[in-house]
Amino acid sequence: MKPFIRIASGQGFWGDLLRAPVDQVRKGPIDYLVMDYLAEVTMSILQKQKRKDPRLGYARDLIPLLEEILPDCVQRNIKIITNGGGVNPEGCSESIIELAHKMGIKGLKVGVVCGDDILDRVDEFHRQGIELRNMETSEPLEGIRQKLESANVYFGASPIAEALRMGAQIVVTGRTTDTGLTLAPMMYEFGWSENNWDKLAAGTITGHILECGGQASGGNFSGDWKSVPDLAHIGFPIAEAQPSGEVAITKHTGTGGMVTVQTIKEQLVYEIGDPKNYITPDCVADFTTIRLEQEGRDRVKVSGIRGGPATDLYKVSMAYLDGYTAFGTLTYSWPDALEKAKRADEILRTRLADLGLEFEEIRTEFLGYNSCHGPLAKVDQESNEVVLRVGVRGANFDSVERFGKELAPLILTGPPTVTGFAGGRPKAKEVISYWPALMPKTAVSPKVSVNQG
Amino acid sequence: MRVQLRQICHARSGDKGDTANIGLIALKQGFYHIIEIEVTAARVKRHFDGIVLGPVERFEIPNLGALNFLLHEALGGGGTKSLKNDAQGKTLSSALLRMEIDIDDNIRL
Numbered sequence: 407m408k409p410f411i412r413i414a415s416g417q418g419f420w421g422d423l424l425r426a427p428v429d430q431v432r433k434g435p436i437d438y439l440v441m442d443y444l445a446e447v448t449m450s451i452l453q454k455q456k457r458k459d460p461r462l463g464y465a466r467d468l469i470p471l472l473e474e475i476l477p478d479c480v481q482r483n484i485k486i487i488t489n490g491g492g493v494n495p496e497g498c499s500e501s502i503i504e505l506a507h508k509m510g511i512k513g514l515k516v517g518v519v520c521g522d523d524i525l526d527r528v529d530e531f532h533r534q535g536i537e538l539r540n541m542e543t544s545e546p547l548e549g550i551r552q553k554l555e556s557a558n559v560y561f562g563a564s565p566i567a568e569a570l571r572m573g574a575q576i577v578v579t580g581r582t583t584d585t586g587l588t589l590a591p592m593m594y595e596f597g598w599s600e601n602n603w604d605k606l607a608a609g610t611i612t613g614h615i616l617e618c619g620g621q622a623s624g625g626n627f628s629g630d631w632k633s634v635p636d637l638a639h640i641g642f643p644i645a646e647a648q649p650s651g652e653v654a655i656t657k658h659t660g661t662g663g664m665v666t667v668q669t670i671k672e673q674l675v676y677e678i679g680d681p682k683n684y685i686t687p688d689c690v691a692d693f694t695t696i697r698l699e700q701e702g703r704d705r706v707k708v709s710g711i712r713g714g715p716a717t718d719l720y721k722v723s724m725a726y727l728d729g730y731t732a733f734g735t736l737t738y739s740w741p742d743a744l745e746k747a748k749r750a751d752e753i754l755r756t757r758l759a760d761l762g763l764e765f766e767e768i769r770t771e772f773l774g775y776n777s778c779h780g781p782l783a784k785v786d787q788e789s790n791e792v793v794l795r796v797g798v799r800g801a802n803f804d805s806v807e808r809f810g811k812e813l814a815p816l817i818l819t820g821p822p823t824v825t826g827f828a829g830g831r832p833k834a835k836e837v838i839s840y841w842p843a844l845m846p847k848t849a850v851s852p853k854v855s856v857n858q859g
Numbered sequence: 860m861r862v863q864l865r866q867i868c869h870a871r872s873g874d875k876g877d878t879a880n881i882g883l884i885a886l887k888q889g890f891y892h893i894i895e896i897e898v899t900a901a902r903v904k905r906h907f908d909g910i911v912l913g914p915v916e917r918f919e920i921p922n923l924g925a926l927n928f929l930l931h932e933a934l935g936g937g938g939t940k941s942l943k944n945d946a947q948g949k950t951l952s953s954a955l956l957r958m959e960i961d962i963d964d965n966i967r968l
Contacts, residue, residue, distance in 0.1 A: 446938065447938060447939060542876060626871070627869075628869045628870055628871060628952055628953065628956075629869035629886070668869065668884070668886075671882075671884050671923050671924075671925060672869065672870075672871040672882065672884065673871075674882075674923060674925075675871055675880075675882020675884065675920070675923070675925055675927055676871050676873050676880075676882065677873035677874070677875060677880055678880060678882070678927060679875070679880070679918075679927075679929060680918055681918050681919075681920045681927055682918070693920055693923070694919075694920055694921070694922055695922065696922055696923065697922065698923070728940060731939070731940075731942065733942070767935075767942055768942075769935065769942035769943065771943070771944050773944060777943075777944040777945065778944070778945050778950040778953075778954070779950065779953070779954045779957070780909060780910050780954075781908070781909045781910070782906070782907075782910070782954050782957055795944060797942035798942070799940065799942055835939075837939050837940050838938070838939050839938060839939070839940050840876060840937070840938050842876070
């Protein structure tokens with residue numbers, strides 16, 4: 407068994423720094439590159455792409471990235487784990503193998519984890535008594551059943567570890583927990599069993615630290631943010647994991663950003679609920695047991711982690727069409743910038759009402775004045791400029807689209823000194839709403855396979 | 860003396876549906892006991908009057924010198940439904956750091 411493995415975070419979300427995974431591979435030693443591509447509503451966007459072209463439905467950015475890093479990864483035996491398979495992990499695997507052929511790389515083993523996509527099985531589950539009620543509001547699924555765009559079970563680390571045991575050099579999955587991407591190589595390399603709760607919790611919390619990329623190494627740091635060095639060349643976090651479950655978080659030498667107890671703490675508290683019960687498909691991790699220690703420059707030791715048994719439920723992430731929305735902005739300058747923006751908003755609202763348009767909500771915000779902190783914002787001097795931002799949402803597409811045509815006329819028919827209407831009319835966009843649910847683990851199982859190029 | 864939380868804490872916030880979470884972290888371990896006593900769920904709810912429509916829950920993480928707050932119905936519906944500029948509550952962390960509390964005059968900042 408290796409004394410430790412280096413797991414590198416390559417993407418915090420789909421759209422993150424394109425050079426980050428390349429740097430992780432080239433700027434120092436690593437054993438695994440893990441990349442999270444899937445936000446909650448990403449799956450519905452991918453479903454739409456797959457309906458148009460059955461070969462699509464995965465994170466297409468992955469292919470040009472692999473074209474850049476695959477030779478290095480194969481030569482240095484760096485394994486890649488990503489949930490960028492989206493709603494078509496098989497299609498993603500085929501594209502990777504096709505790319506490998508094109509690049510003259512022979513025998514590449516690509517692991518595929520699927521079975522998470524249950525969109526076609528929702529009615530079958532309903533007949534079995536698996537209701538998939540909204541786990542936050544308890545509402546029944548019936549109300550939105552016809553508007554469902556995607557439905558995916560969150561699998562954990564186990565199926566990925568299985569693919570690694572089958573010899574996969576790259577593992578692409580569908581909906582997998584972000585934390586599972588990091589826990590899996592630890593389970594595989596160190597032979598952790600599926601009921602070693604403390605170790606699984608340690609790997610899970612390591613995954614939580616890595617899952618947002620640069621947010622653990624100085625990005626979006628709210629402490630002494632001015633002290634973070636060279637964010638332009640930020641190094642993404644790397645976990646040096648030991649068989650004992652102890653981990654050191656670090657980054658490649660010579661990169662920017664910083665890894666301190668404070669940056670790790672900020673990432674640990676990011677988007678968590680009850681810290682004693684951080685529930686994943688793999689275990690229940692207890693954040694109140696974490697010990698952090700600055701071991702050296704850009705190096706934080708994470709230890710002491712305890713965990714408990716996994717629950718017998720999977721979380722299901724569903725998305726449904728929920729009407730339309732559109733946004734527009736106009737910029738008003740001194741003098742009376744705020745007053746002008748407010749007057750323009752009144753005029754706009756009157757015109758929308760005169761047209762008899764139907765909206766569920768119209769929201770006006772004044773950027774540069776109080777859009778972030780609302781009534782908490784203290785404004786003690788007149789603004790030099792204010793951006794009026796108006797958003798509408800409604801079930802009626804035509805109303806939302808018509809709103810977009812009422813904004814520009816304010817330039818010539820409203821208060822003076824207004825600008826910033828570049829980029830054309832606001833367009834109506836679909837609202838995709840999120841429907842979280844739970845289902846018994848026994849009702850669905852992951853499918854693991856390895857394709858060889 | 861009266862201090863703003865930003866003088867003794869740092870923070871990060873994010874979203875889960877229409878619920879925002881704010882992790883409030885003491886800059887020194889010694890400050891944790893101050894925020895543990897002063898920054899109650901009820902006080903945070905009052906602080907965010909007009910912004911957070913639902914209840915506020917608080918969890919303690921003493922080993923990290925941190926408190927975690929869940930702010931329900933805080934994001935105008937959340938996700939792609941929200942019409943807010945800050946639909947994911949990313950700036951609510953700094954909004955909490957505006958809160959003012961009274962601390963012992965002898966405490967060194």
